[in-house]
Amino acid sequence: MPKNSLKYAIVLVLLGVVAYNSVYFRKLDEVKASSGSTSKFDPVAYAQTFWTSRLLPATSSATDLGTLLTLLKTDKEKAIDSYSHALGIGNIRYFLVKGEGKINAISDNDITVSLLSGETIKLATEYIFGNAVRDASGLIKITEFDNTMDLNNVSTELNAILRKKVVSPFRASAKVGSTVKFVGAIELNKEHLHLEYLEVIPISVNSH
Amino acid sequence: MNSQRFIFLWFFAILLAGSCTNKSTSNQPKKVAVIVSTLNNPWFVVLAETAAAQAKELGYETKIFDSQNNTALESDHFENAIVSGFSAILLNPTDSDGSIVNAMKAKDAGIPVFCMDREVNSPQAATCQILSDNYSGCVAIGKYFVQSLRTKATDAPIKYVEILGLVGDNNTWNRSKGFHSVVDHYTNFKMVAQQSADFDRNKAMEVLESILQAHPDVNAVFCGNDAMAMGAYQALVAAGKAKDVGVFGFDGADDVMNSIRDGKIKATGLQSPQTMAKTAAQFADEYIKGKRDFAKKIPVAVELVDQENIKDYSTPKKR
Numbered sequence: 001m002p003k004n005s006l007k008y009a010i011v012l013v014l015l016g017v018v019a020y021n022s023v024y025f026r027k028l029d030e031v032k033a034s035s036g037s038t039s040k041f042d043p044v045a046y047a048q049t050f051w052t053s054r055l056l057p058a059t060s061s062a063t064d065l066g067t068l069l070t071l072l073k074t075d076k077e078k079a080i081d082s083y084s085h086a087l088g089i090g091n092i093r094y095f096l097v098k099g100e101g102k103i104n105a106i107s108d109n110d111i112t113v114s115l116l117s118g119e120t121i122k123l124a125t126e127y128i129f130g131n132a133v134r135d136a137s138g139l140i141k142i143t144e145f146d147n148t149m150d151l152n153n154v155s156t157e158l159n160a161i162l163r164k165k166v167v168s169p170f171r172a173s174a175k176v177g178s179t180v181k182f183v184g185a186i187e188l189n190k191e192h193l194h195l196e197y198l199e200v201i202p203i204s205v206n207s208h
Numbered sequence: 209m210n211s212q213r214f215i216f217l218w219f220f221a222i223l224l225a226g227s228c229t230n231k232s233t234s235n236q237p238k239k240v241a242v243i244v245s246t247l248n249n250p251w252f253v254v255l256a257e258t259a260a261a262q263a264k265e266l267g268y269e270t271k272i273f274d275s276q277n278n279t280a281l282e283s284d285h286f287e288n289a290i291v292s293g294f295s296a297i298l299l300n301p302t303d304s305d306g307s308i309v310n311a312m313k314a315k316d317a318g319i320p321v322f323c324m325d326r327e328v329n330s331p332q333a334a335t336c337q338i339l340s341d342n343y344s345g346c347v348a349i350g351k352y353f354v355q356s357l358r359t360k361a362t363d364a365p366i367k368y369v370e371i372l373g374l375v376g377d378n379n380t381w382n383r384s385k386g387f388h389s390v391v392d393h394y395t396n397f398k399m400v401a402q403q404s405a406d407f408d409r410n411k412a413m414e415v416l417e418s419i420l421q422a423h424p425d426v427n428a429v430f431c432g433n434d435a436m437a438m439g440a441y442q443a444l445v446a447a448g449k450a451k452d453v454g455v456f457g458f459d460g461a462d463d464v465m466n467s468i469r470d471g472k473i474k475a476t477g478l479q480s481p482q483t484m485a486k487t488a489a490q491f492a493d494e495y496i497k498g499k500r501d502f503a504k505k506i507p508v509a510v511e512l513v514d515q516e517n518i519k520d521y522s523t524p525k526k527r
Contacts, residue, residue, distance in 0.1 A: 088341050090483055090509030108362060109355075129351050129390050131344055142503040146331045149382075151507070152343045156389055189511060192520035 047157030066117025085138030136185035262489035296492035345477035345510025350390030412439030
């Protein structure tokens, strides 16, 4: 009899342990909140971190725009393979470039700059849209994202940072005749290459 | 005697088991199925045929299945493909929700599914989804829309109409969101009407005709695809407003490319079914050869075709 009761006691304890570990209760609100927080992507925070800790440090490795333009005219394939990036596939490619020149003209939509290498380009100040800033550095990998809308939102937020931190102060201080040093992003169609209307979206600008 | 019978039965069992294995796999080429939503629309014919041709070029036997925009028929095609021993499926889904269960069936059978052009609303169902970058394409259209309408005075009021595609289709909203991500920055741009015309030319014409009754002074119309842009243009011609109102489309259909050339339509976003189809076939080949780390979704660039760069696209693309 005591043997049996010992057996029952052990079985009961075991059952208790199993039951305790296999069933638990949580408030539905907590479950919803926690599942939401793990799956929800925050494009504002991502863009801010990417801007300060990845994109700005990468500006030091930007390609010289004059050199790139020469290479694009002489060996397009090599220039595109070596210096362009894009998260998607297709003809649209983005380049991270740097340059120096003199401000020629200031309009509502852009600032015209004559580069030291001789070409004339436009620094965009009004239409800051698209994926050039997100993709030009090649630092963001498509495999990081399951959802393309997250990628679109990263572009929107990066462009918003750029408008506030770079474009507005530059537009306010730019003067015709002053010298400008910039790093920026350009978008080119590799099948239909046009280098004559080159528009650079500025990522960092110093004018004096 | 018993042991002899046992050995005989044992050998018989081994031979029986051996006869059940598929001997054809080692000699015959592997097979890739192309399951397409419809072959009634030339755009999807190009998509399916390019995918099949590319897979064939890579050494696979291919077969195109037409789902006739019917999810149940698509389900039959999947079952067929699974039973017939296809190694990969290149899918243009009939329905972004309804096709999930079909793609999952293939996945459970160990067959990878690569979506082309249209997506399924489940990251688990497909190995990779290769989709037009509708959002970014419409960002480019939105930018051109604002640039071309802000020429006179930057803050002059602009009234425009948006004609949407099928409201249940993800592409409709990705296009609309991309467009508005630019245009909504400009407070003088006022959308006076936003209505669906189901991607249909005749419906778009009817929709715009009735909108023009209430808003005869619109400056521009943005349409979610080129068929609707052509319908909208027809409505404007009938109302005698074709020269005053700019029409913007999306797709890169030949008739709209020609209309841009003639100055009738302002711009469109050129999609590339060929790029999507070829990429899907290449990815299937890579999967069969052992690659597993595919991005869940890969955007394919959409090119803005406008009044300035239409000369670059002088020869209509073969569709």
